[in-house]
Amino acid sequence: MNMNAVGIDVSKGKSMVAILRSYGEIISKPFEVKHTVSGIRSLIEQIQSIDGESRIVMEHTGRYYEPLVRELSKADLFVSAINPKLIKDFGDNSLRKVKSDKADAVKIARYTLDSWTELRQYSLMDEIRNQLKTMNRQFDFYMKHKTAMKNNLISILDQTYPGANTYFDSPAREDGSQKWVDFSATYWHVDCVRKLSLNAFIDHYQKWCKRRKYNFSRSKAVEIYEASKELVSILPKDDLTKLIIKQAVEQLNTASQTVEQLRTMMNEAASK
Structure with missing residues (x-):
């Protein structure tokens, strides 16, 4: 032959x-x-x-x-x-x-x-290995992008609601969402909190937790409210500032979702 x-x-x-x-x-x-x-x-x-x-x-x-x-x-x-x-x-x-x-x-x-x-x-294993290499490169890229978007949001919050990113340490959900990011989307300026009465904020925050499926803690609500009284904001509470925050939140959420999707895909491919 x-x-x-x-x-x-x-x-x-x-x-x-x-x-x-x-x-x-x-x-x-x-x-x-x-x-x-x-x-x-x-x-x-x-x-x-x-x-x-x-x-x-x-x-x-x-x-x-x-x-x-x-x-x-x-x-x-x-x-x-x-x-x-x-x-x-x-x-x-x-x-x-x-x-x-x-x-x-x-x-x-x-x-x-x-x-x-x-x-x-x-073989198929080589093909899967190539897929994993590609996904890993994408994962690294979007992780860097996520970090950049996170730092960007924190930098803006420092001008509207300093420290808002430190209130919660809950792990990210499967879709990549995080409690502090969702909190910032709703309470994007410190005046969103301290312009309310304590009871009004507690009620609003409790409804927000229920709607977002987060655990509610009255003591945490009081802690957030009391801390808001001492904060100094730089940017005004107006539509333009709100838009800047909303865009930063959306960009971070998109990057976070992509990272988690890639993580799931990589685990599925590796299991083969």
């Missing part, structure tokens, strides 16, 4: 392909393939038309290889994405010293023949 080694040197948007047979017989001189539907389909058809068993190897460098390895795998071809160091250490170590895509593709094909029985086929 013929052994057909397909070496692919991947770069952004395109790849160089070399196809060798046992003992280094060249089936096809190195040729370029664009990472488009038609380009990948043409490569698949060419590989499928070769007599014998074909195995495809490419380096998992960055993310450029992902569309290629996925489509080749979906076509039921044996494809393996390997650590670039394995190619670098193979043979005469010429790969990447003098950069030549054609020479690199040939070297990868030779590695394929030499490591034929040790090659591991790309």
Whole structure:
């Protein structure tokens, strides 16, 4: 049975392909393939038309290889994405010293023949791993965004209701919402509290807790009310200030929701 080694040197948007047979017989001189539907389909058809068993190897460098390895795998071809160091250490170590895509593709094909029985086929686990990597990058991005939005809201509250972010230490809910943020959306200015009588505020706060499904504590309500008397606000209690706070709250809530959604998705993917 013929052994057909397909070496692919991947770069952004395109790849160089070399196809060798046992003992280094060249089936096809190195040729370029664009990472488009038609380009990948043409490569698949060419590989499928070769007599014998074909195995495809490419380096998992960055993310450029992902569309290629996925489509080749979906076509039921044996494809393996390997650590670039394995190619670098193979043979005469010429790969990447003098950069030549054609020479690199040939070297990868030779590695394929030499490591034929040790090659591991790309699988669903690899795909899930790629998904997790992508989600983790997104998670890190939105965590940073959430932190920035949190700091932004606190900075504005320091001008309208100093310390409002410190009244509650309840953990975030599954949807990412937090009690202090919801409190700030309703009581966005210290005058929203101290302009009421104590009993009026306690009643209003109790109804707010019930509506938002938070635990109500009369002593906490009294504590918040008494503290409000000593606070100094910088921005006035008007529609413009209210709009600024509302926007900051919405931005933080959106970031928090995204973080929790990604966390759930990552846990589900990891469980597979």
